[in-house]
Amino acid sequence: MNILLLGLxxxxxxxxxxxxxxxxDEHLVxxxxxxxxxxxxxxxxxxxxxxxxxICARVQDAELSAKELRTHLGDCRGVPLSSFEACLYTYQDxxxxxxxxxxASSLDSLIVGEAQILGQVKAAFQAAKESGVLGPVLHxxxxxxxxxxxRVRTETRISENAVSISYAAVExxxxxxxxxxDKTVMLIGAGExxxxxxxxxxxxxxxxxxxxxxxxxxxxxxxxxxxxxxxxFEHLQERMAQADIVISSTAAGKVIVNKDEVQRVIRQRxxxxxxxxxxxxxxxxxxxxxxxxxxxxxxxxxxxxxxETNIKERQREAVRAEEIVQxxxxxxxxxxxxxxxTPTIVALREKFEHIRRAEVERxxxxxxxxxxxxxxxxxxxxxxxxNKFLHAPLVSLKQQGSSDGSTAYAQxxxxxxxxxx
Amino acid sequence: xxVPHLLFSVALLCYFLSACGYWWNVRRHRRTTxxxxxxxxxxxxxxxxxxxxxxxxxxxxPPFATFSEILILFSWVVALVYLVAEMRYRTGSLGxxxxxxxxxxxxxxxxxxxxxxxxxxKVRSVWFxxxxxxxxxGLAAFALIFGAGLMYIIQESQLKSKKIGAFxxxxxxxxxxxxxxxxxxxxxxxxxxxxLIAGIIWAGAAKGSLLRWDFQxxxxxxxxxxxxxxxxxxxxxxxxxxxxxxxxxVLGFCVAVLTYFLHTAK
Numbered sequence: 001m002n003i004l005l006l007g008l009x010x011x012x013x014x015x016x017x018x019x020x021x022x023x024x025d026e027h028l029v030x031x032x033x034x035x036x037x038x039x040x041x042x043x044x045x046x047x048x049x050x051x052x053x054x055i056c057a058r059v060q061d062a063e064l065s066a067k068e069l070r071t072h073l074g075d076c077r078g079v080p081l082s083s084f085e086a087c088l089y090t091y092q093d094x095x096x097x098x099x100x101x102x103x104a105s106s107l108d109s110l111i112v113g114e115a116q117i118l119g120q121v122k123a124a125f126q127a128a129k130e131s132g133v134l135g136p137v138l139h140x141x142x143x144x145x146x147x148x149x150x151r152v153r154t155e156t157r158i159s160e161n162a163v164s165i166s167y168a169a170v171e172x173x174x175x176x177x178x179x180x181x182d183k184t185v186m187l188i189g190a191g192e193x194x195x196x197x198x199x200x201x202x203x204x205x206x207x208x209x210x211x212x213x214x215x216x217x218x219x220x221x222x223x224x225x226x227x228x229x230x231x232x233f234e235h236l237q238e239r240m241a242q243a244d245i246v247i248s249s250t251a252a253g254k255v256i257v258n259k260d261e262v263q264r265v266i267r268q269r270x271x272x273x274x275x276x277x278x279x280x281x282x283x284x285x286x287x288x289x290x291x292x293x294x295x296x297x298x299x300x301x302x303x304x305x306x307x308e309t310n311i312k313e314r315q316r317e318a319v320r321a322e323e324i325v326q327x328x329x330x331x332x333x334x335x336x337x338x339x340x341x342t343p344t345i346v347a348l349r350e351k352f353e354h355i356r357r358a359e360v361e362r363x364x365x366x367x368x369x370x371x372x373x374x375x376x377x378x379x380x381x382x383x384x385x386x387n388k389f390l391h392a393p394l395v396s397l398k399q400q401g402s403s404d405g406s407t408a409y410a411q412x413x414x415x416x417x418x419x420x421x
Numbered sequence: 422x423x424v425p426h427l428l429f430s431v432a433l434l435c436y437f438l439s440a441c442g443y444w445w446n447v448r449r450h451r452r453t454t455x456x457x458x459x460x461x462x463x464x465x466x467x468x469x470x471x472x473x474x475x476x477x478x479x480x481x482x483p484p485f486a487t488f489s490e491i492l493i494l495f496s497w498v499v500a501l502v503y504l505v506a507e508m509r510y511r512t513g514s515l516g517x518x519x520x521x522x523x524x525x526x527x528x529x530x531x532x533x534x535x536x537x538x539x540x541x542x543k544v545r546s547v548w549f550x551x552x553x554x555x556x557x558x559g560l561a562a563f564a565l566i567f568g569a570g571l572m573y574i575i576q577e578s579q580l581k582s583k584k585i586g587a588f589x590x591x592x593x594x595x596x597x598x599x600x601x602x603x604x605x606x607x608x609x610x611x612x613x614x615x616x617l618i619a620g621i622i623w624a625g626a627a628k629g630s631l632l633r634w635d636f637q638x639x640x641x642x643x644x645x646x647x648x649x650x651x652x653x654x655x656x657x658x659x660x661x662x663x664x665x666x667x668x669x670x671v672l673g674f675c676v677a678v679l680t681y682f683l684h685t686a687k
Contacts, residue, residue, distance in 0.1 A: 157450065161590070175580060178594030270660040273595065290581065294663055302583045309585050 001336060002062050003137065005096035006069060006088055007047075007054025010110050013087035020079045023048035028124070029131045031076045036133030038072060040065040043135030045142065047103070047124040049117070051110055056100060058137050062092055097141055097332055101325045104145035105152040106159070113159035113314045118149045140335065148328045155324060158317040161310035166197040168303045168310070169277050170204050173245055176275050176296060180205040183244040187211045188236065188256070190222050191249030193279050198226055198247060210243060212236050214250070237261060241268040247277045248284040259288045266294055277303070341397050344410040347419040348397075352390060356382050425479065428472035429493065429531055435465030436500070436524035443516040447587050455513055459504075462520055466500040469527070473497060485553050489530040491681065494557060496526035502561040503568075510601055512593045518568040548623035555616030560677065562609025563649070566602050567674035570667035573598040577664050599662055602670065610653040617646055641680035648673045 008017065023031055028046060035044040035055065043058035055073060059065035070088065074081040091099045102108045104121045125142045128134040134142075152158060162171040177183055185201050187194050190213045198209060209228025212235075213219035219230040231239050240246065240261070250256060257276070266274065276297040278285040283299055290297035298306075360378055364370055397409065414420055442458030473493070477484050484490045503519040506512075576592045579585050592598070652669055655661035 172580070174594060175576070175589065176595050178596040271662050273663065293665070296580055298583065305583060306585060313590065 001093040001137075002042075002059050003056065003093050003096045003141070004059050004062050004066055004069065004090070005054060005056040005092075005099055006066065006073070006090040007052060008084060008087040008089065009052035009054070009108065011108070012089060013084065017084050017087055018050070018053065021048075021053045021073065021077050021084060022050070023053065023077070025127075027076075028127050032128055032131040032133050034076060035069075035072065036131065038065075038068065040068055041133075043138040044133040045124065045128045045138050047121060049120045052103070052108075054103070056096060056138065056141075058135060066090055094329055094333060098325060098329045100141060101145050101148045101328055102322075104142075104149040105321055105325060106149070107152070107318055107321055107325065111163050111311070112318050114163075115159060118146070121145065121149075137336070141332065144328060144332055148325055151324050151328070152321040156317040156320045158314050158321050160317075161313055163307050163310055163314070165193060165279065165300070165303050165307070166200045168306045169197040169247065169298075170200045171310075172277075172296070172298060172303075172306065173201060173275055174204070176273055177244060181207060184208040184210065184242055185228075185245045185247065186231075186240065186243035187213075187222070187228075188246065188248040188284065189213060189250030189252075189280065190218050191251075191279065194247045194249035195222065195226070197277065197279070201245065202226065206245075210239060212239070214252075241265045243274070244272070245275045245277070246285075247279065249278075249280045250284050251280070252284060253282055255284065255286045257285045257289065259286050259292065262289045262295055263292055266292060279303075338410070341410045344413055344419065345394055345397055348394070348413060348417060349390065351417060351419060352386055356386050425472040425476035426531075426534070428468050428475070429527065432465040432469035432472065433524065433527045433531060435461045435468065436496070436520055436527060439465065439516065440521040440524050443514075443520055447517065447591055450591060458516060458520075459507065462500055462516065462523075463504060465523075466497070466504060469493070469497050469500065483550070483553075487535055488682075489534045492526045492530035495560065495681075496523040496530065498557050498561040499523040499526065499564045502565050506565055506601065510593070510597065512597070512601075514572065514591045514593065515565075515568055517591075518571050519564065522564060522568070546623055546626065548619050548626060551619035552616055552623055555612045555619060557616075559609050559613030559616055559649075560681070562605040562612060563670070563674050563677055565605045566609065566670040569598050569601040569605070570670040570674075573602065573667040574664060574671065577667075595663070599667075602667060603656055603662070606649075606653060606656055606666075606670070610649050613646060613649055617642065641676075641683050645673070645677045645680045648676060 008021065010018070013021075023046060028048065032044060032046050035041055035046065035057065040059050040061065041057045042060065045056040047054045047056075053073075055069060057065065057069060059069075070085065071081055074084065099108070104118055106113050106115070106117045109117050121142070125134070125146075128138070128142075162168040173180060173183070180201065183206055185198055185206050185208070187198055187210070190211070202209065209223070209226055210231050211219045211223040211226070211228050212231040212233060213222070214233045216230065216232055219232075222228075223230040236256075240257075246257075248257065262274070262276075266272075271294050273294040273296070276285050276289060276295065278297065278299045281300065285297060285299075287297065287299070289295055360375075360382055363378065364375060393413070397413065439458040439461035442454050442461065446454045446458070473484055485494055499519055500523045503515060503523070506515055506519075572588075572592050573595060575588050576595055576598065579589050580595070648669070652661075652666055652673065655669075656666055
């Protein structure tokens with residue numbers, strides 16, 4: 001098969017090495033062409049993200065080419081091989097395919113299940129196609145990698161649970177309130193993280209937003225940006241009852257929402273639940289607020305814990321994803337084998353040779369005494385006829401051998417001449 | 422009689438396998454497992470329906486004379502209410518508690534199964550029929566609240582203590598669980614009340630006195646009714662929601678089951 005993959009990733013190389021070997025988009029096409037121009041390389045594909053740089057190539061001799069590629073990789077970026085050789089991993093054939101499938105499905109990512117990597121692989125695929133260095137085999141590997149990634153996304157829940165603070169806030173809100181469409185979010189303070197969480201909540205159905213800030217102008221500004229209403233800090237208490245979800249991120253440095261207040265608010269709300277998210281440091285909301293019935297208070301540590309549990313959940317799902325990858329690798333290998341025309345050629349020759357022999361034998365038997373020389377002549381004649389007949393089809397078949405349509409070609413011949421019976 | 426009995430056992434097996442499926446799925450969460458388990462409940466339910474019809478024909482009367490018959494009927498109602506609720510709310514997780522309940526009820530019913538062809542002539546009355554139908558409709562609603570209430574309690578305690586586990590990923594939101602509870606309650610309590618009134622009228626007609634004050638017979642019923650009345654009013658007027666009514670409903674259901682035990686064991 002002679003597919004070779006070598007590279008380094010967040011798992012093997014520190015950022016200082018990765019950044020040196022990073023290929024920017026402008027460099028990518030150029031470098032791909034350089035790789036493609038190497039005599040040993042038949043097909044090439046280059047993936048470079050902030051977490052990994054990998055080159056995958058179809059080569060003539062895996063042993064020799066691995067060394068060449070390694071050196072060339074360094075040369076491309078002007079980095080001596082010795083400075084990164086220890087970080088490199090090399091995979092061959094089925095293992096290389098498996099690795100690519102895993103990368104595309106985000107099983108090898110820093111955060112397992114993140115969605116970004118698939119887009120990056122697709123972009124790299126496009127670049128390789130445009131540079132004209134992507135041949136039929138790597139093309140097939142990558143097409144299949146996208147299928148695997150899609151299967152993993154739909155058949156496992158690897159990317160389902162939140163792994164960032166702002167998404168965790170959304171996820172918990174959903175667990176408490178279900179549908180968020182009729183819920184109101186209140187921002188206290190105008191921190192960046194709170195704003196991000198509010199944006200996620202808005203894009204997840206929340207319709208109404210209140211922004212409260214000590215500097216009223218900033219509140220107005222943010223409210224306009226997000227499409228909500230600004231509230232003066234003095235009115236915070238009286239308006240709080242309107243809010244289902246409260247995200248607090250002030251720099252007050254002391255408690256600004258205490259238990260008694262929330263108790264009063266909950267009574268006012270006739271026990272409708274409230275979700276407080278305190279992402280301020282030091283905290284804005286009295287921790288005792290969580291003791292009140294119908295109130296849920298999460299601070300930054302709590303959210304981190306949820307994320308940690310979610311990551312573990314993703315890893316559990318990853319086990320299933322690995323099974324999918326494994327079965328797809330097997331499918332690819334089957335495809336690759338079927339693509340090989342040699343068995344078809346051999347079978348075709350054998351079949352014809354078999355017929356020829358049988359006919360010659362019958363002829364000799366029927367005609368009784370024949371001289372050795374006669375038999376020799378008949379053998380020669382029939383063999384040469386056979387070779388002439390078979391010449392054109394076998395040449396075409398061999399020519400097709402390295403192209404994409406060979407599977408269909410070989411299949412047709414197998415059916416036409418009933419080679420599989 | 423062997424055919425219905427065999428069919429009841431088939432239904433029992435279906436409920437058992439489905440219950441296992443739902444619990445296995447708590448950790449795995451596979452769509453196929455859920456679908457298979459739900460088909461299992463549906464098959465069990467249909468088998469049980471056929472069995473009940475055959476049984477009723479064989480004994481020549483409706484199947485609610487003995488305790489085991491009542492239990493069978495109860496599991497049938499639980500399976501029905503589960504299928505309806507799942508279709509309506511699509512929680513994907515209600516079966517975790519309701520289907521084992523249907524299984525247990527069928528299991529105990531078959532364990533103590535006794536059949537009497539004789540039916541007390543007093544029981545052949547429209548009022549008694551109404552009593553049974555409404556009491557069972559009420560009980561079905563309470564079974565649903567029991568399941569959803571238990572889920573609410575678990576989900577709420579996980580969210581409150583911030584120790585999220587397998588259930589956190591499976592269960593629906595607190596608000597939808599609470600709304601299932603509220604809806605079921607608003608049906609369940611009136612049904613129970615009608616059922617009780619029909620029972621009292623029947624008792625009055627059959628036994629000559631409207632409320633024969635028999636402790637074993639009447640008091641548990643009254644306690645159940647009062648408890649659900651408190652819940653009903655609490656939700657309606659007291660603004661009760663969330664954990665408190667869920668805890669009460671789960672406890673209430675245990676009492677209700679005990680009550681049925683005492684009430685029908687006579």
